[in-house]
Amino acid sequence: MTRLSVSGVTKRFGGITANRDVSFDVAPGELVGIIGPNGSGKSTLFEVISGFYRPDAGLVRLDGARLTGLSPDRVCRLGVARTFQKLRPFAGLTVVDNVMIGALTRTRDVRHARAQALDILGRVGLGEKAHAHARTLSTGQRKRLELARALATEPRVLLLDEVTGGVDQRSIPGLVQLVRELHRGGLTLLVIEHNMRVITALSQRIVALYLGEKIADGPPDAVVRDRRVVEAYLGQAYASPPEGGAR
Amino acid sequence: MRGTRAALACGVLVALAPLVVRDAYLLDGLILILLWGSAGAAWNIAGGYAGQISLGHSAFFGLGAYAVGVLATRWGASPWIAVVVGAALATALGSAIGFLSNRLRGPYFGLATLAVSQVFLIMTSRLRTFTSGSEGIPVPFRPGFWTLGIADKRVWIYLILALAALLYLVELYLERSRRGYQLAAVREDEDAALSLGVPARRLKVAAIAVSAALTAVCGALWAPYVGFVDPLYVFSVDLSIRFALAAVLGGLGTALGPFIGAALITVLETYLRAHLGGLGGGLVGIYLIIYGVALILLMRWAPQGLLPWLGELRRRWAPQETAP
Numbered sequence: 001m002t003r004l005s006v007s008g009v010t011k012r013f014g015g016i017t018a019n020r021d022v023s024f025d026v027a028p029g030e031l032v033g034i035i036g037p038n039g040s041g042k043s044t045l046f047e048v049i050s051g052f053y054r055p056d057a058g059l060v061r062l063d064g065a066r067l068t069g070l071s072p073d074r075v076c077r078l079g080v081a082r083t084f085q086k087l088r089p090f091a092g093l094t095v096v097d098n099v100m101i102g103a104l105t106r107t108r109d110v111r112h113a114r115a116q117a118l119d120i121l122g123r124v125g126l127g128e129k130a131h132a133h134a135r136t137l138s139t140g141q142r143k144r145l146e147l148a149r150a151l152a153t154e155p156r157v158l159l160l161d162e163v164t165g166g167v168d169q170r171s172i173p174g175l176v177q178l179v180r181e182l183h184r185g186g187l188t189l190l191v192i193e194h195n196m197r198v199i200t201a202l203s204q205r206i207v208a209l210y211l212g213e214k215i216a217d218g219p220p221d222a223v224v225r226d227r228r229v230v231e232a233y234l235g236q237a238y239a240s241p242p243e244g245g246a247r
Numbered sequence: 248m249r250g251t252r253a254a255l256a257c258g259v260l261v262a263l264a265p266l267v268v269r270d271a272y273l274l275d276g277l278i279l280i281l282l283w284g285s286a287g288a289a290w291n292i293a294g295g296y297a298g299q300i301s302l303g304h305s306a307f308f309g310l311g312a313y314a315v316g317v318l319a320t321r322w323g324a325s326p327w328i329a330v331v332v333g334a335a336l337a338t339a340l341g342s343a344i345g346f347l348s349n350r351l352r353g354p355y356f357g358l359a360t361l362a363v364s365q366v367f368l369i370m371t372s373r374l375r376t377f378t379s380g381s382e383g384i385p386v387p388f389r390p391g392f393w394t395l396g397i398a399d400k401r402v403w404i405y406l407i408l409a410l411a412a413l414l415y416l417v418e419l420y421l422e423r424s425r426r427g428y429q430l431a432a433v434r435e436d437e438d439a440a441l442s443l444g445v446p447a448r449r450l451k452v453a454a455i456a457v458s459a460a461l462t463a464v465c466g467a468l469w470a471p472y473v474g475f476v477d478p479l480y481v482f483s484v485d486l487s488i489r490f491a492l493a494a495v496l497g498g499l500g501t502a503l504g505p506f507i508g509a510a511l512i513t514v515l516e517t518y519l520r521a522h523l524g525g526l527g528g529g530l531v532g533i534y535l536i537i538y539g540v541a542l543i544l545l546m547r548w549a550p551q552g553l554l555p556w557l558g559e560l561r562r563r564w565a566p567q568e569t570a571p
Contacts, residue, residue: 073443076441076443077444084439090436090439090440093435097431102443105445150442
């Protein structure tokens, strides 16, 4: 069974190849982490999956249906929701209105959408902030808001770009817990994350990218010890350890 | 809802005015306030709710006005038919502009619309045989409701009040409906809206088209009221700015705002011109300076528009009221 299938995706910007022949599958209910040093093409891959970029080659499928070539709003209506690395709340709207925009993709009834939005806000721990303006939220709260908004579109796959990026240390455990609960609820997730401790603890599987190519794909503990992954992050000196292992 | 109650009160006051006021000058002022308010409200659909700031809405207004002039002089058709024809043409033009400028954001959309209105200005001034060129078209006065040959200003008040009510209801719909919420999302952040399944491109085009059509309706009712269609006026940048100004001053993206803004502009302009603009007074033109300064001050102290500003004042002066 495959929920999301990425096959042979290549995306070029002029002379730069941001993604080269990237392929992997995500099973229903799986939580897959995507790692790689800065500039390795993680975010580009998200843009391709969510329809914001059209790949130069390759295909993305959701439950067998082709997503490639569709506009981002169609991709969302088919069941792929995303968050943005650089957060993009509707700053002038209230928190509950933000989430309603997502809910209104699935229902035509404004009152029903409001009720749903309030319910989701409660689940992500923003219930008390429902009527505040989005611009008044802290970064951690904004992350929760983006999550709530995306969840309101009732996705089959949720793409999370940097769950803990830019968030103060104290807020990280709560966010991680939230993602874990979503996963436990049966949601399929694809997560980009820089914090290694977080991503290895969360993921069932990790895909590692380097310079646009997939260099590893497997269980977290295997991937983080993979020679090419260590090389990518730290350089060759650390990948060929002398006796006793590298520090 | 406080806003709708205020609007209803304004509507009732205007409806009662003709029973008390007999002065043609005052009635004319009231009609123009309602008309410019309606045009501002129509502009507000694209500019305020969808975030597509147009600087060329006179193109649509002129299209409506010319539909009246040309249809009446060439085929003797009723202005009511011209309302429909003008709205249809404006819908087509608005959709085309919306579609073509979909990728343009920010000031570029404004410049594109500005250019379109100037193209119409030049076209109508040059096409002597079809639009009578720069001389303009006098709208023939044929008495009757069907031909809108109405001399009684009190009838006009009710007619334009109905137009204003229609526009107010459209804006209320945009504040409370699903499409309205989605439009607000597009205005705030188009990419984020897209990522949440909002068909942003289609909504933007639709908002511009509806805004254009309703602006044309305003133009088509203005023409028989004033009785003369002049290309230099109906396609002017001045007029485009007037629509935008009414909405911006009153409160961008608010239902009642454009009418408040229009009232302010019309009263200020008429008053200043009447008292300071007289020829030979040595102060010719100074009313424009005062007008400009007043607008600057207003934008300095109430940048979000009069209506939101009043709401804020109210909250500040009555803090106990908002506390639970």
